[in-house]
Amino acid sequence: MKEIGQVIEKNGKILKIKFSSSEACHSCGLCKVDEDNLTLNAIDECNANLGDFVVVEVERKDFFQATFLIYLFPLIAFILGVILGYLTGERYNFDPQLLGFIIGLLFTLMSYPLIRLIYKRLSKKQKFIPVAKKIV
Incomplete structure (x- = not known):
């Protein structure tokens, strides 16, 4: 599963990423729903900074x-x-x-x-x- 989201917080190698709602994200349960936006924590393997848009993957x-x-x-x-x-x-x-x-x-x-x-x-x-x- 691949989704694109925006980095809203960085704590070492852990990023907090905000996504727009999508059908795939609603069904998996890994994200926290906040109105129309979803947030989750991800490991930073691309040295992203605040505000960057990143591709987030979860192995199938x-x-x-x-x-x-x-x-x-x-x-x-x-x-x-x-x-x-x-x-x-x-x-x-x-x-x-x-x-x-x-x-x-x-x-x-x-x-x-x-x-x-x-x-x-x-x-x-x-x-x-x-x-x-x-x-x-």
Whole structure:
């Protein structure tokens, strides 16, 4: 994913970059939405200065991994919880649909702290951090 944005803040090798709204940016979740503008932090690989317009890239593989982690992991946890709850309910004479729903919600809620832990570990490797590649 490539987007062009303007550097609004610089702190060492970390840039804060402002983007105009686009469909691709709204769907990924890496940016902070501020009315019609989006901002994110990126690693400076092009020695940009305040006011410069830069090309920011997120590797496609990393983008899809982040999307999976944020959106699909909780969904999978919910589905597994529903299946487990349904099977447990049938086995122990509880309402299987209700127990499936409750355990599905619990699994979903438990997935968010796990996602946060995984994200923190991957952030140390700077895996999901966008990179400012060049000045335009």
